[in-house]
Amino acid sequence: MTAHRPVPGRADGSASFIQIDSISFSFDPAHLALRSVKLSIPKGQFVCLLGPSGCGKTTLLNLIAGFLSPSDGYIFVNGQVIDGPGPDRGMVFQDYSLFPWLTIQGNIEFGPSIAGLPAKERRERAGHYLDMVNLGHIADRYPNELSGGMKQRVAIARALAAGPKVLLMDEPFAALDAMTRNHLQGELIRIHELEQPTILFVTHNIDEAIRLADRVLVMSPNPGRVVRDVLIDLEKPRVRTSLEFARLYDAFEADIGHAAS
Structure with a gap:
């Protein structure tokens, strides 16, 4: 946060989690990336940010992560104003961002180690999340020995092992082949059901947003803003060939077409 702006004691609508x-937010005076975005997100909700390139999806995620500071306004998580990165928010990137010099076990233990957890507890926590993503059998391997899908599963396990209240995911499956992407979407749905983290997931893939999200926020560029906010009231796992899925797909496709034009 900029020092000259006083920070309020609480957010309006403080019952919301985010x-x-x-x-x-402006990168420079000539480029307003986001304008007057207002959102209230309850604890445990899975939210997808959907929209064309350049609409501010990743910028909004980076603001919530604390990597950027708003030009105006405030972001609160659990009643606390965000003024930088913190362990209450975990980030999963498209490019995995694993530490190549550490084993898979070491990568997942990294966050708990920074938090000061004893070695035995770190190992147990890492083992729990390795089993959750079905990689317990390769704990002693290094990232360069893994496929892209395996690396992303490690990245998810590493983020969860740090114990965040919010999981921020920036197009984490975009670089993967269709079969691996489909599998990891299913894994993420299962993890969300088990752990119930609050998830904000950036995507430009309509099918992915409908499959994963409890709620979809459609964003529009120039400047970035939320133009549609939709609760997805379909039971999971969702059937792509269902009429309800197709109707949602067509509606979001029309929204994004208008946003990009």
């Missing part, structure tokens, strides 16, 4: 209070 409160985004009229934030705007």
Whole structure:
């Protein structure tokens, strides 16, 4: 946060877990990336940010992560204003961002180690999340020995092992082949059901958003803003060939077409 702006004691609508209070962001005076975004996200909700390239999806995610500071407005997580990165928010990137000099076990233990957990507890926590992503049998391997899908499963396990309240995911499956992507979408749905983290997931893939999300926020560029906010009231796992799925797909496709034009 910029030092000259006083930080309010609480967000409006403080019952929400994540409160985004009229934030705007500019990379430079000529480029307003986001304008007056207001959102309220309850604890445990899976939210997809959907929209064309350049609409501010990743910028909004980076603001919530604390990697960027708003030009105006505030972001609160669990009633606390965000003024930088913190262990309450875990990030999963498209490019995995694993430490190549550490084993898979070492990568997953990294966050708990920084938090000061004893070695035995770190090992147990890493083992729990390795088993959750079905990689317990390769704990002693290094990232360069893994496929892209395996690396992303490790990245998810590493983020969860740090114990975040919010999981931020920036197009984590975009670089994967269709079969691996489909498998990891199913794994993420299962993890969300088990762990119930609050998830914000950036995607430009309509099918992915409908399959994963409890709620989809459609964003529009120039400047970035939320133009549609939709609760997805379909039981999981969702059937892509169902009429309800197709109707949602057509509606979101029309929204994104208007946003990009």
